[in-house]
Amino acid sequence: MPPERSNSLIRAIATDVHFWIPFCVLLGGLALLDKLR
């Protein structure tokens, strides 16, 4: 993939709220797992 295309994809993902919602929930899940072990 050309660097220009990959940069624009990374920018599109980083500015997409749909990415940050699951990402934050994942971090919360890892924190809960850490409490339970």
Next chain:
Amino acid sequence: MNARPESLEAASLSVVHSPLQATRLRSLQALGIFCGFAAGAWLGGAEAPIKLVNADISPITVSLVMVCGVFLARWSVPAFIRGTSHVRADVLQAPHLVVWAILAGCMWAVANTLTIYAIRNVGLSIAFPLWNTNSLLGIFWGFLLFHELRLAGWKRWLGVLGGALCMFAGAALLAIASSHQAAPGKATFGIAAALGAGVLWGTMYIPYRKAYLTGMNPLSFITFFTVGELVTMLIVAVAYRGATPLWHELNAARPVLFWLMLGGFVWVLGDLFQQYATKYVGISRGIPLSNTNQLWGLLWGVLVFHELKGGTHTIYAQVTGGSLLMAAGAVAIALSSATEREHSSWRNAAAREGERYGVEHEYVRAGMEGRSFDGKHHARSVLDWLLVLGTSALFVALASVARLPVMDISRGWGVVLSGAMIVLLASGGVALWRTTRFR
């Protein structure tokens, strides 16, 4: 993002927005609903092999071995059905979805580990309904982010939301019925783990829907999804258990590795149906339908593993009432399939995704309709057959050293339930092939 002339861009956009033929829409909706029910059977059945495993093994190790089975299944099943060259073709069209698939895989792995803590602490019967609240969260995300249930009309709203609430009430009743099985003092941890898994799974459907609105094939999505699963589980297992103790535990667990990996394999088949359900009927309908897995889990628990044995009439009445409520909720959702007007708002969401990530509109459109994008035939390669044969050989080797624990199990009911699952698998496979060629 695309450097195309505006007129061409407008023409391509109209491809995504133009309405889908009514008969095609109906058959895709029926297919998605059937896949949702088949997913319920296979996801519920996946818990059965895990029940055969000794409680001495750490939940992290149990989850790691399951994920190894899942990883093998998520590569060998797509290789067997369509070949991995289809995966390459899909990724070339929508490379950003690799990131989404890996993110979803990481979430699955953490949620799956939490469910094992939940089952250990409060029992399957309580844990199941708690993590199945994910369907309510799925409806919320589907409506908020992907235009599901928009322009759907009050009857369909009532069918989906009422059905999901009905299923939740049924699940809660089942939980009350079996609450006498909870270990005292551990309930809080178990409930937190089950609810945490529900939130993770409910939110994991955001990447699912994202991928399928963009047109990706579920068989391609799961191959990258599983990379996230395996890497997360390896990191969690090594960090929490330590590499050497983990290795010793895996060696000691050799007689049960087969059951755990089988649980993972069965889960993948259920999840694959769930992915197709999500693709064709959306998360607001697909997820509640696949949550009928609780009924299947209950059938396995009561008929095969003799759970609730010696219970009072009240308990059996609660179980029957809860099961009927869940079934009624599932039927209400199944009868509330999307209309052409609602489907038009899905297409708006799909066009938005295509625009944002620069995906060809015809690819998005073909994916939504379950038809071929480029008309090319991708033949299976040697790699595909190596994946299938290698996975089969590993399962045969593990089965040869596996031991069935001494447990009060009804094998007759086990055969009956397995038979019902196989019938659903075969009919689902035929329906998917005839309608979409597994697209």
